[in-house]
Amino acid sequence: MIQLIATDMDGTLLNSEKALPPQLPALLEELYRRDITFAVASGRSHMMLTSLFGELAEEMIFICDNGACVMQPHEAPVLHSLPKAVLAEILTQCHNLPHVMPVLCGFHHIYCPAGMEDDLMQEIRRYYWDIQELPYDALFQVEEPILKVAVCNKNGPETHTYPLLHQILQERYELLVSGDCWMDVMCKGITKGTAVRHLQEQLGITAAETAVFGDYDNDISMLQCADYSFAMQNAPARVRECARYLAPSNEDNGVVRQICSLLGLHYSALPKA
Template sequence: MIKAIAVDKDGTFLRSDHTYDVEYFDSLFEKIIQQDIKFIVASGNQYAQLRTFFSEKIQHITFVAENGAVTYHNDELLTAHYFNQQLIFDVLNTINQDYHIRDIVLCGIHSAYINDQCSDEFLKFIQNYYYNIDKVSSFSEIKNERFVKIALRIKDKALVEKVMNELEQKYKGELRAVTSGNDSVDLILPKVHKGVAIKEQLNKWGIHQDELLAFGDANNDIEMLELTQCSYAMANCSPELASIAKYRAPSNDDSGVLRVIEQYL
């Protein structure tokens, strides 16, 4: 019996145009509530952005945001995991000096921060994933904030692996680099991910891991899908995720998540 459902958002629950079949989902969500099934939205995105897709249902949804760094329910922050402040600025300095990457989002609890010299194109791109965004002339000027993630956009695919490998080696045990699709690399705490955050909630609810139905499409979903035998990788998923998922779901553009959930309900 399924007692909890966890869905990644972009590339999984949402279609490629960042929408979903609201009427279809609403009809299923009524049954999810009636059957007392917990519903989890687990994403690398910002909580403020995630809740806008489900604003009328937040009292019934648990949000695991920023790749597991923060968990919210009904607008209450349940758990949060932060980077060491000095480490954050050391890493940012390395990114600037060694790789000359400028498309950077520094993710805090209160907001996402970008350089005020960023392009309009980059700002438009990140607005798909962040709702609260502040422009700063320097990340060092940010005060009264705790940081949970650094997000990079790297259009050069050859550079992606180089940056990920070298940063993980230089900051071994202090950060982990994961891809989240759309040329995006997330730098996260090494022992903090969607799987840890969801397992913590399942334990609180007294739900066994194999009573979880989980869906994802990218490498930042691996630990989440590893939690359960009822794991589905989307038709458009990464090769690494496909290798660990138990099943395949139809494409996100074909409401694949909703179609599988309907079968289970």
């Protein structure tokens, strides 16, 4: 019997318009009635996630910043911040790369360089808000603990950004490609999968009682935590190969449809918000 469901957001629960499924409130009510825990696991910050879910967020579990921030109802958040030295190294390297911008993700604020190209800023604002734009040198002096550095490269991170930062940081930190334009740097061992495993231990839940949904490389560690691991139809082949099952695409409301199938619910009967 499934007791825990964890889902990614972009490319998974959200459609291409970044909208939540209209049936989600009714589905969550049914999950809570059955005492099934529902968690959102995203590379986004908690500010963006809680704002997106509104009142629904009050009783939800959020695995934010790819696991660097975990928030449970009525509990203090669990945070994992990067050392100042590694932040300085990442900022120095990114400053020398064309069309590459670092985004420093704190718990309270997001920091990025001022004067960015319009297309880069537009891409960053798709996923982050409460952004503090600072002169590049001032980023080195940010006092707030930084949970994650998200590196935006409109040309794709795999070719230049990821190899360079991996060569510098080697195996000391987690480096994940999290989107077509994005890669993230976190503390070693901090992933969505680590957060899901801790949640399983806390709840006394096994992989056989867990369902997980994802669509990109940063979801693979999470897919490995569940017997019911679903890659979305729209996921790259390398991600689909890491999952046991395939769910309909995010454009076809695949997460909600698949949960209904798992729990014996009628998708068409779920009321829309």
